Amino acid sequence: MSHRSGNKELQFISSFGMLVDVSESPSDENLENLCNRESSRHSHGSHRTTHSQGRQRSTHSYERQRPSFVRGSSFYTPHMEDTLRRKLKFHFMTPCQKWTTKRRFPWKMIIQLLKIVLVTGQLVWFGYDRSSHVNFLIKSTVSFKHLFLQGWDPAYETLPYPAPLGIFAVYTIDDFYLKLNHAWKMYNEVWPNSIGSFTPNAKNHTFPPMYLCKTFFRDGWVNPRNGSYSFHKKPVEECIALTKSDCEFWNNTTNSTEYSYDIKVYLQKINKTIDFDSLVKMEFKFSVRSVHLKNFDLGRNEAECFDFNITILLDNSAYSGQMPVTLDADANPFTCDEEDEINDTEDDISLTFIVYDIIVIIFSVTSTILCSRSLYRAQRLRSDTVMFFKKQRGIEMTLDDRMQFLNLWFIMIIINDIITVIGSIFKIVLALITVDLYEMCGLTLGTGSLLVWFGVLRYLNFFEKYNILIITMKRSFPDVLRYLICALIIYAGFTFCGWVVLGPYHVKFRTISAASECLFSLVNGDDMFVTFSVITGNDNVYIWYYSRAFLYIFISVFIYIILSLFIAVITNVYDIVKHYYQHGGFPETDLSKFINETDEDHTSPQFRIEDNGGCDLSRLFKCCCRRQNPDDPDEYSSLVKSRTTN
Known part of the structure; x- marks a missing residue:
């Protein structure tokens, strides 16, 4: 029998295995009546062969007096809490820990590693082919200039x-x-x-x-x-x-x-x-x-x-x-x-590369499906967790805790897969049809290769030494973004001023784009003396003095002030992250406190006992052929089983 203080609702479990909700505390008379009905039910059951009519009358009488048994909407059993806690802990495990816990094969990790090899090989071959194509066009244009x-x-x-x-x-x-x-x-x-x-x-x-x-x-x-x-x-x-x-x-x-x-x-x-x-x-x-x-x-x-x-x-x-x-x-x-005559060897080689591109498409589509499934399951788990905190603990999950369930790595991998599929289709079309798609194919395959290599950082994130750097970039991103917006405003002012004032006299400031590129080069210390020396006093003495003041002020502000503060912002975040690692980890949130209420780690056998057999590829046959035993308990089972009469 359990009494909840939040809504003063009494919930207890009878021998029927049902939850009884009573708006007020039960009196002794109510408890006595309930016990008498229980005894009457067993007494009539023992004489059912000789007193069938009396048993029926007693049964009807009992059903008329039977109270309503309903499950409280905000009730979570300890078993349900532990199950949710283990689901959360399993969700935030590394692929290796998941394999140790439930023997879940890390398909996404293996596919991402294979994708790196496949996409890089595809890009290298296309790079040689495109380089030959572009070099021919450039050198042909040079030949035409010499001829005409x-x-x-x-x-x-x-x-x-x-x-x-x-x-x-x-x-x-x-x-x-x-x-x-x-x-x-x-x-x-x-x-x-x-x-x-x-x-x-x-x-x-x-x-x-x-x-x-x-x-x-x-x-x-x-x-x-x-x-x-x-x-x-x-x-x-x-x-x-x-x-x-x-x-x-x-x-x-x-x-x-x-x-x-x-x-x-x-x-x-x-x-x-x-x-x-x-x-x-x-x-x-x-x-x-x-x-x-x-x-x-x-x-x-x-x-x-x-x-x-x-x-x-x-x-x-x-x-x-x-x-x-x-x-x-x-x-x-x-x-x-x-x-x-058609060269059979050449056709075989072309067909081999087309098959290779199709394999890349298959791996990319598979990766997209697995990552989309993981995102969907994460959002379902987030919804269940938000409901638990709201119903059971009376608190709302913070935005930071909710964002823990949105894996941006998976979103980047899905975008990368889509771009890679588009680039592979372009490459197949180039092999089959005479059409100029080299630029679009190069853009998509190059961007896809860039993102697929970025995806490797997700798995380096599981190691502490690399995790410090990745978390530093993640936590410093908002501060860096705000800082860059302020710096960009100052930078835009210098760019437009340099274009208007120095443009007619300086080859590096002739256009807005050229002025921006020149100033960005100066920030990185490139070609400073040449930038100063292009304008001479013979052009315009006032412009010469103005150009000196302009360049000195820009270089001093951006190199000695803005760039130094930019480095200080990232260094400060790195020191904070390093301090947390050295002194027991980051401050706990409501979500992390709930997960850490148990001392079970990924080696606990309880994870495998509660595993309902997710249908991953490594257990596909077993999943399809297995039938759930209706007698097996789950989190929705009654806490006390009803007695059976022999």
Whole structure:
């Protein structure tokens, strides 16, 4: 018999094995009546063969007098509390402890470790393939620049900073026409002399023309003498086709057909002119085909076919007297026509990699299912725990305790699996269909590999030495985030100020992005002297003094103050975590106090006794074939079994 002080409700257990709820304390008369009914029931049961009618009347009489037996909504037996406590303790165990406790095989851990090997191997092979693909496109573009741009120098192919040469541009009208004439001539004559496997994109076996497109203002003129000008508001574009026959002529001296590639003469011949005052830009457009043979060093003979849509641009939009010259080659893949017999070995290798990608997809989907199941079970356990604390102990679980049931590692692994599956599908499509998905495939596979390696930290978290570092990052994240927001506000102010004031005079501040990158490099101590020395006193004396003050203040504030405080925030959290480890652990919460009310550890046999046989993969057959014994007790069984009459 148990009396609860919270709602003053009496709950006791009769010999029927039922809980009796009475709103007030029972009197002696009530207890005596209950005992008499118990004795009457046993007495009539012993004479049931000779007094059947009397037994029926007594039974009906008893049922009319029988009180209502209901389970209290807020009642938890000690066995139920211990069961919940063990569930919580098991939930927060490491995979090795779970194996020791209930022989639960750590499938998620094994799958994550195998995923690291599979995804990394997949990424390495794709990296070699994509590197070959991108290198071919880049080097082909460089080849086109050497072929079609007069005066192109290898020094222009180096990194943009520090630039060994200036901008590749034209400054005179004669040089402008020389660039156009050279491109026209090379397009018609360079193919037999080119080392690369390039050819014009001929259709119906006819040599395709190249197109000269001019973008200009109609009725535009400029008079620098008196500072007057007139322009139509909207520029227009005109294109003309240039064929080889347009420049041919008969040489009477040699009695042969020769070619004169002169754009200026040809434009006069068709009554066209170029007015540089109204000219916005001039473009040469043509198409070239090429075949890329790759992966010979890996024992695979593969080919890719491309259509390069080449555009040579002479940009006069700035009207500064400098007309930059650029070449852009847009590659479009198409299916190659293979005339030789199909290489069975190559097809077998391709099929092997497709099967490999399918295996990666299967492992990723399995990982997603297992992690989703763990998240769902954790939320169910959280709901049961919140209800227990509310009903049994009259307290609400804190947000920190509730968040203990939300495993962010599993969420990251699920996101990683989804990204990896998408990347693997892209890779399979690349192997089966001629389509340019290298960039999307690289982004997804690279991000997936990054996250799958991050997932290893979850298992390092089970070791104390590594756990200190991971907990430090976790606990310092809110403080670091708030600190970075404040630092970002100051950083944005310096970025916009440097872009506006120093941008016209400093190559590192020409754009907002460049200004931000320059300041971030200064925070890390990179290239400081060059940043100071780019602006000289010859440019503008006021800007020179301002640039010095600007850079000195920025470097002092961010390196000596903000960066030092940032390190101090993380160091302070690390010292706190280390102190807790050295002095008995972290302060206990309501959840941890409830779990630690028992001294049982993961070696306790009670865990395996209460195991209801979760259907994991290692016990699938046993789980499916097992039948639950209805006589086995559980947490919902009555505390006192009813007596059986023989």
